[in-house]
Amino acid sequence: MPFSLFTSSTVHLPDLITDLGLILVTAAIAVVVFRKLKQPLVLGYLVAGFLASTNFHFFPTVKDHHSIEVWAEIGVIILLFSLGLEFSFKKLLKVGGTASVTALTQIFAMVFLGYYAGRFMGWENINSIFLGVILSISSTTIILKAFDELGVKSQKFAGNVIGALIVQDIVAILMMVLLSTIAVSQQFSGTKLLLSLLKLFFFLSIWFISGIFFIPTLLKKLKQLLSDEMLLIISLALCLTMVIFAANVGFSPALGAFIMGSIIAETNEAEHIEHLVKPVKDLFGAIFFVSVGMLINPNTLVEYAFPVMLLTLLTIFGQSISSTIGTLLSGQPLKESIQTGMSLSQIGEFSFIIATLGASLNVTSDFLYPIVVAVSAVTTFTTPFMIKFATPTAEIIESKLPKKWIKKIELYSANTQAIKTVSTWQKVIRAYIIQVALFSIIIFAIILLSKHLLLPIMEDIPYGNILTAIITFIVLAPFLWALSLKRVATNDVKELLKNKKYYGPVIVLILLRIAIALLFIGMMLNNLFSPSIALLAFVISVFIMTLFPKRINKLYQKIENRFITNYNQRENTFKKINRNNLSPWDGHMAGFTISAESDFAGKTLEELRIRETIGVNIAFIKRGGLNICVPSKDEKLYPNDEINVIGTDEQVKEFTNYLEVHKIKIEEDESEITLQQFELIDNDCVGKTIKESGIREKTNGLVVGVEHNGRRILNPESNLILSKNDIIWIVGDKKKIRSFLEQ
Incomplete structure (x- = not known):
């Protein structure tokens, strides 16, 4: 049966593909x-x-x-x-x-x-x-x-x-x-x-x-x-x-x-x-x-x-x-x-x-x-x-509004951006609330995971509820310690305790944190044991907490340090730079990337004179994994550098246009690169070195091989002397090579 491009049956495509x-x-x-x-x-x-x-x-x-x-x-x-x-x-x-x-x-x-x-x-x-x-x-x-x-x-x-x-x-x-x-x-x-x-x-x-x-x-x-x-x-x-x-x-x-x-x-x-x-x-x-x-x-x-x-x-x-x-x-x-x-x-x-x-x-x-x-x-x-x-x-x-309205708006803006004073007692209360809320959420989540994920897995194992309690308590211990005993707002609390009237409130705050921690221990044990056994386990848990406070504290510090490091990982790249530190003025920080076509590449900041020309400062340069804060005048810019500049909206806009202007105009090159060989018979190049022959300049190419007396030399040195009947291999512009050979 002869093959036909158009058969009676067609392949069925799913509607998903045709619709997409x-x-x-x-x-x-x-x-x-x-x-x-x-x-x-x-x-x-x-x-x-x-x-x-x-x-x-x-x-x-x-x-x-x-x-x-x-x-x-x-x-x-x-x-x-x-x-x-x-x-x-x-x-x-x-x-x-x-x-x-x-x-x-x-x-x-x-x-x-x-x-x-x-x-x-x-x-x-x-x-x-x-x-x-x-x-x-x-x-x-x-x-x-x-x-x-x-x-x-x-x-x-x-x-x-x-x-x-x-x-x-x-x-x-x-x-x-x-x-x-x-x-x-x-x-x-x-x-x-x-x-x-x-x-x-x-x-x-x-x-x-x-x-x-x-x-x-x-x-x-x-x-x-x-x-x-x-x-x-x-x-x-x-x-x-x-x-x-x-x-x-x-x-x-x-x-x-x-x-x-x-x-x-x-x-x-x-x-x-x-x-x-x-x-x-x-x-x-x-x-x-x-x-x-x-x-x-x-x-x-x-x-x-x-x-x-x-x-x-x-x-x-x-x-x-x-x-x-x-x-x-x-x-x-x-x-x-x-x-x-x-x-x-x-x-x-x-x-x-x-x-x-x-x-x-x-x-x-x-x-x-x-x-x-x-x-x-x-x-x-x-x-x-x-x-x-x-x-x-x-x-x-702005031009139509009464000037007194404009002044009132400016005054209000300046006042709202000013630093507001907060009392020491307010700082302490806020710190304690954040501490209790944060660790209560973490502890409650661990208890829920223990009840709904860990306990069902351990149910079929002998003493599974005891193993569940031990594992859960080990995971909870550093957070229970942080909730109940970790020092909070230490300097502010010391400031408060200089006044005797704050002794009572501070002690109440500490006791309240301990009570909440004990409540969570009871909640965890109540999910796993009967009331009588849970009470015994509660006493044992509290005893362990008081017996190994330094080890539990050390474990918590490791967890906290890891979290803080991760949380600030990206920000540490920009340390010492605050994007909003110019809020009373119109200045702010904006990011740009130096393109591969920019003629900024390879020049120092002193040569570019960006601050003198536009009025902006380069505050930060990110180059791959290298971060350069407040670069010196001798620092060079390279393609794909990420830079952060500080300036007003008008200056930043002008700098954006400045970057566009300073892109190298690349003309389309229609030349065709080819690898071609030819034999030296009667040519001005005979008896000269490759460098003296001018082949590179005349062909816009490279001599990549020479066959001399049956011996092949790949990528020859520029001081190699060319002889009659040598076979030369050149990589270069096809038209220019042809023109060179026709001379």
Whole structure:
């Protein structure tokens, strides 16, 4: 039977592959078109999704929506993992005051406005509640993409925006817990909400503490063995492991991804992992936004055109104004407050997740999701323009406001950034509360693990409960010691004890810590023994604690030192440099990478005269594993050096342009390199050395071999004398070699 290219039977591809291929093709076309139009790529993905959906019949459409939803969920996970990698909890603490006030002001204002907007349009109570929460969360992905495309990520206000986004994401998780409680019970239950929040706080603390203790150590130990491939696999494995844990205890998988990213962000491998994960993030992020675009129903949009317009205006102006007010209240200058507020004027991925939550719980109406997508699409389009025109808007407002108002705002900003005095007694109380809360969480988690994991394994072993008690007590001992006997705020306590009236309160605090530790010992033993045996075991446990205090203390110190080292691993790289130490002025620190094409490479800081030319100082250079703090004038810059400069927004922007100007212009080389041989017969080169012959200069090549009297010489010395009938091998420009031979 003759073979035919076109047989009667065809190979069947799974719908998942064909749908994924369709999504990526439409996404690729959208990327090219929207990049050409200089519009946000996220908007292009939404349009691509709309074109590939069943609502638009002129193009092929996806067949299996469930598989696409799975891909989209993976996209959300990778996006939030990447967010955690770039902006850790430690960074949030550094801008915590500004970020928290800005985010919370915006969230409360938008929840209020969104709820009453829904009621104004005649929506049901539950739809209005979900709407308020949806409109309160800005889009991290859209803002970061816009910052990158506009080149403002290094400006000072960007740090405030990013801190506010992280606070918003955390609050969004809390509100999802609240909404789930309301949706299931159809009423607001304060007790259930409080329990849910305590549960969230407990698991967040445990995940973060255990992650910081183990993961940086793991990556450090494996550093010599890790290739890029292994590091990518390990980081994604850690991400998905935390996602599984989060889902199993009843939280959003996105929360688990974010937590793991923030943990890895404290390691020295954070930037490397972020670079490796970026292509994966871009791929699944595109799939996520395309899948969101598929949910846009034009009929619904036409029917609900008024709500879309109203909510779009409410989002743009409501978020801008509320965020600006929040940033002003936190003590930031007017210009930065307006820049921050106008940057946060959109909704995005978390809004989609919250809308999906309402739909999955069957508590929101079908029209809510497409309306949310439409509002997100419009605000995605307007975001770059809002960011771009934020500075001119701030300048106009500053020029129009009365001067006395401007002075009051500046005075308020300076006062809020001043150091506030805290009494010694307040310091001691705060230190004791942190100590008790931290170790209580760790001890309680170990007891739960012992009860639910270790005890079931030991049940079938003789004296299994005794072995469980011994193992659990050994693990608990250093933390019980730290909870009850570790010195806290030593200098402050000594200061207090100078006044006799504080003797009693300090002793009460110490006794309270000991009582809590004893309570935990009793709780652990009560899970394993009958009351009478538990009492005997309790006495033995307390006796052991008092018998070996030094050994237990030594063990705890090892654990604490390991945790602190890991926690500060990345920050120690930047020691002696404080990014916020210029807050009373407009100065801040921004990071740059010296490209391979830069003519800065190989020059000293003195030769470059960057401070004299631009006005910025290079405060830090990171070169692979080498960290150079406050480099000297003789320090050279090399390709791929990561440098941190200190300057104002204008100076940093000027330095960005300065780097672009100082890139070497590389002209396209169309020459063809070839390996060619020829025989010396009658040639000017006979009797001369290779160096004297000028072959290298005439052919723009190298003499890599000479065959002389039957003897072959590979890579000959330049002083080798060429003879008649020698065979010469040259590597060089094909055209120039031909021209040389024709002479």
